[in-house]
Amino acid sequence: MNWKVYILAITAFAVGLVELIVGGILPNIAKDLNVSISTAGQLITVFAFIYALSAPLLLSLTAKIERKRLFIISLIIFTLSNLMMYVSPTFPIVMIARIISAMSTSLVIVLSLTIAAKLVEPRYRAKALSYVFIGVSSALVIGVPLGIFVTESFGWRSVFLGIAVLSVLSLVLNIIFLERMPVTEIIPLKTQLKSLADVKILSAQFTTLFMLAGHYMLYAYLTAFLVEAFDLSASWISACYLLFGVSSVSGNALGSWLNDKLGTKKTILFVVASFAIVLLIIPFTIIALPLFLIITVFWGALSWALTPPLQSYLIQIAPKTSDIQQSLNTAALQIGISIGSAVGGIVFAFTSSAIYLSTFGVIFVLAALGCAAISLRNSSASQSTEQHT
Incomplete structure (x- = not known):
């Protein structure tokens, strides 16, 4: 190479x-x-x-x-x-x-x-x-x-x-x-956007968008959360981010492994649903730092575990425009980050607390789960129609 x-x-x-x-x-x-x-x-x-x-x-x-x-x-x-x-x-x-x-x-x-x-x-x-x-x-x-x-x-x-x-x-x-x-x-931008007319493709892209929005509701303000919940020093905060980062990178491997074991569709639903549960649990971990760190490992891993199965799914349902879909998926990811950090900032300013930001983030993740279900259902329907024809 x-x-x-x-x-x-x-x-x-x-x-x-x-x-x-x-x-x-x-x-x-x-x-x-x-x-x-x-x-x-x-x-x-x-x-x-x-x-x-x-x-x-x-x-x-x-x-x-x-x-x-x-x-x-x-x-x-x-x-x-x-x-x-x-x-x-x-x-x-x-x-x-x-x-x-x-x-x-x-x-x-x-x-x-x-x-x-x-x-x-x-x-x-x-x-x-x-x-x-x-x-x-x-x-x-x-x-x-x-x-x-x-x-x-x-x-x-x-x-x-x-x-x-x-x-x-x-x-x-x-x-x-x-x-x-x-x-x-x-490829012209107009051509790229045309592919989103397909419901199963559009809802798959929205799955990424809402998943990241829910994630960044808290992650964008994690330092404020750690100070408020545990009064951590800069060195401890740095250690928490390092733990989260290592867990996130390992999430790619987790997503690939689950994809091989469960199949693409089941993995997508499992990861998104599990992520919602983890976000719900986070506010209850402030009673003890070790408990929060354990949940952080799952939080970090699941935050990236969606990428391999979802990109594999996009290639399956849109093989002719797979390159375009990867580009659009990156855009959806960034828009999700933008929305999550913006809404998180509004909630943080209104409540003056970062403790329950992940709870609000669950709303976005449930929307991601709904989008995934819509996409997978339409995909199954399309495959069924093709088999009958």
Whole structure:
């Protein structure tokens, strides 16, 4: 396999840090910028929303630009957005920096996947793409606890200076070693959206959206929850995020294993239903930190366990537009994050407590369960019709 894929994985790691790292340091950002925690939480909401919109739109608008050139430009803009975060004196400017960062991040990640697939022979394509995803998931595991540590030692702005330095290093590596990539045909956005006219596809995408919305009702404000429930120090909060991150990454393996054992449809229903139960339990774990940590393992694992079976399901029901569905599923995921963190911020501001955010999140997860049931029912009906014809 082409060793340059590892450079793309490093790039994905550097860029992937920027989205989730804010969740762990929200109180610090809020205090420094003189805004409420719920207001600071909108930095997550806006990032996810802009990310979801930017990937398909920017790819369509930049379809004629040579891929390496576009990749380098996106990385430069990403670096500048993090430097802007580092020097921003007010919350509005920080928000503008996050918007620019979200737009550039969406392009860098999508182009990393596209370029990785072109660098290798077809038989190594899945492996190459997995390395890029490992870069992103590693950012989830390492990023938040590392961000908390750096914030406590040097201040929250230093986190984004560090990300800028990492992105510069990856920028240099890509400029030196990455070859030019010819422009390939980009599927028009209108064509992508047309596929959502199918009820079973649309409801499957909404399953991801509502699942992530329910998840981020609490996860976006996990630091505030840990301080309120257990009065934890920064080091303990960092440890909790690390435990959650490791559990989340293992969730991919869990989802694949369940998919093999139970089948795609049963796995989807099982994971979503189990996730709703875990969210209901979380408020009752504040009586003891060890109990919360045990539930955190299940929470983290189930939060990512849906991805393998659902993507497998999308390929099964829409084989001709499978690439489009993966792109749209990523957008649905980001919109879910945006909605969950936004609604979570509203509830947090209204109640002045993070303890029962997961309880409200269950409403979204039940909606996800309903969407999954609709999709699976329509899928079964379609297969039954095909068999009779």
